[in-house]
Amino acid sequence: MYTIDVDFEVYKQLTVRRATEHVTYNDVIRELLGLAQSAPAPSAAQGNGQSPGDWVAKGVRFPVGTDFRANYKGQVHTARVESGALVLSNGKRFDSPSAAAVSITGSAVNGWRFWECRAPGKSSWQSIESLRK
Structure with a gap:
């Protein structure tokens, strides 16, 4: 295991990009560098x-x-759930709605408020924030 020093702003941005506490800082850096992630453990x-x-x-x-979908600065951005991740139209994969939103906006944003979704076979869209418990 290696150690690297980062300033507080870099640390904050890495932290924002962690979908859950199970996503490590190494996972975030690998994603930002375009390196392959290790295979996720099967879900119970x-x-x-x-x-x-x-x-x-x-x-x-x-x-x-x-x-x-999300409307940001007058442009509609789209994504789809594929193979256990949120995949943007440009092919980038994300483990959290916020990480996907940050990749679009370039700044910290609450992905649960940013995105709306439409389930397969449905015609209406809804805020994903409304789906949280």
Whole structure:
């Protein structure tokens, strides 16, 4: 294990990009550098009717194929749930809605307020914040 020194602003930005406490700073840096992530551990919830490709964030399950959209500075940004992650239209994968939102805005933003989603087979969109418990 190696140690690197970073200033407080860098530390804050790395922390914002952590989806959960299970995402390490190393995971965040690997994502920013475009390096492959290690394979996630299988979810115990997959035996409860979830598809292996579903994405779970902060206890909210988004089925494979769920569409996401956000309007930022007059431009609509889109993403979709694929293979257990939120994948932006440019192909970048994220483990949290906030990390995906930060990649678009370039600054700290609450992804739960930023995105809305449409589940597969549904026609209406809803704020993902409304899905949290």
